[in-house]
Amino acid sequence: MRLRAIFSVLALLLLNCKKNTEISFLQENQVRITQPRLIATNQLIDSVAILSANLKLEGTKIYYTENGEDPTEKSTAYTQPIKVFKPGVYKFKAYHADWKPSEIVEKVFYKRGLPIEKIEWATKPSQTYKGVGLSTLNNNQKASIDFKDEQWLGFDTIAKASLTLKNVTFVKSLNIGYLKDPGSWIFPPESIQVETSKDGIHFKSKTIEIQPLEKVSSVSIEYVDVEINEDVKFLRVGVRNTASIPDWHEGKGTKGWLFMDEWILK
Structure with a gap:
C-alpha cells in the first residue's frame, strides 16, 4: 500500500513536469521576436549607401527583399551589410x-535632391523637438515613424525658411516629408507656400492646400510635391501647421504639431 502511494506521487510529479514543459513550449511559440535593427549610412542616394541589419538572438535568421515585397523564408538571407546604389524599399523579417x-x-531610399547652399530660418522649431539642429531638413537622413526620432523637426507654429542654391538651377519640385500621428497631436500641414526667384528680389508665389484629417488614422509618413518648374536660385518656404485640431479629436480647438524630416529639391 505504501509502495503504491509512492508510485502515485511520482506519477503526478512526472505529469506535472510534462504539463509545465508543454506550457513553456506553447508560450515560446506564441511570443514574437523583435524586429531587426536597421542602420543606413544615408537614405538619399547620390552614389552608394550601406545598409546593415542586426538582431542579437542566437539561432535567428534574417531575410529581406529590395523590391518592396514582404519577405519570407524564401527571400534572400541577410549575411552581410548591403550596398545600396539606387532608390528603393528594403524590407526585413x-x-x-x-x-x-x-x-x-x-x-526606404530616395534619390538625392539638388544641393542647397544655405537654409536660413525665420521661425524656429520647438526646443523639445529640434532634431539634430537647423540643418535637419537638409542632412540627407529620413526619419522613422517614431516622433521621438532625432531626424524630425517639430513646430507648433508656421515653419518659415529661406533656401539659397549655389547657382540658378532648373527646379522641378520641392518634396516635403511630414509625419501624420493624430494620437500624438501631430497633424498634416494646412498649407504650403513656396516663393521662387532668380535674383532674390522678384519672387513668384504658389500655395497649395493639404487635405485635413477627417477621422482618427494610423501613424504614417507622408509626402507632398510642390511643383515649381522654374529656373531659380532663391526660395522662400512657409509650411503652416494645423491652426485648430478638428472636433473629433480630444485636442479639438488647439494647435496641432507639425513634424517634418527632409526637404528635397528635384
Whole structure:
C-alpha cells in the first residue's frame, strides 16, 4: 500500500513536469521576436549607401527583399551589410525556430535632391523637438515613424525658411516629408507656400492646400510635391501647421504639431 502511494506521487510529479514543459513550449511559440535593427549610412542616394541589419538572438535568421515585397523564408538571407546604389524599399523579417517571426521592418531610399547652399530660418522649431539642429531638413537622413526620432523637426507654429542654391538651377519640385500621428497631436500641414526667384528680389508665389484629417488614422509618413518648374536660385518656404485640431479629436480647438524630416529639391 505504501509502495503504491509512492508510485502515485511520482506519477503526478512526472505529469506535472510534462504539463509545465508543454506550457513553456506553447508560450515560446506564441511570443514574437523583435524586429531587426536597421542602420543606413544615408537614405538619399547620390552614389552608394550601406545598409546593415542586426538582431542579437542566437539561432535567428534574417531575410529581406529590395523590391518592396514582404519577405519570407524564401527571400534572400541577410549575411552581410548591403550596398545600396539606387532608390528603393528594403524590407526585413527575422525568423527563429522557437518563436513567432518578427514584424516586418523597412528602410526606404530616395534619390538625392539638388544641393542647397544655405537654409536660413525665420521661425524656429520647438526646443523639445529640434532634431539634430537647423540643418535637419537638409542632412540627407529620413526619419522613422517614431516622433521621438532625432531626424524630425517639430513646430507648433508656421515653419518659415529661406533656401539659397549655389547657382540658378532648373527646379522641378520641392518634396516635403511630414509625419501624420493624430494620437500624438501631430497633424498634416494646412498649407504650403513656396516663393521662387532668380535674383532674390522678384519672387513668384504658389500655395497649395493639404487635405485635413477627417477621422482618427494610423501613424504614417507622408509626402507632398510642390511643383515649381522654374529656373531659380532663391526660395522662400512657409509650411503652416494645423491652426485648430478638428472636433473629433480630444485636442479639438488647439494647435496641432507639425513634424517634418527632409526637404528635397528635384
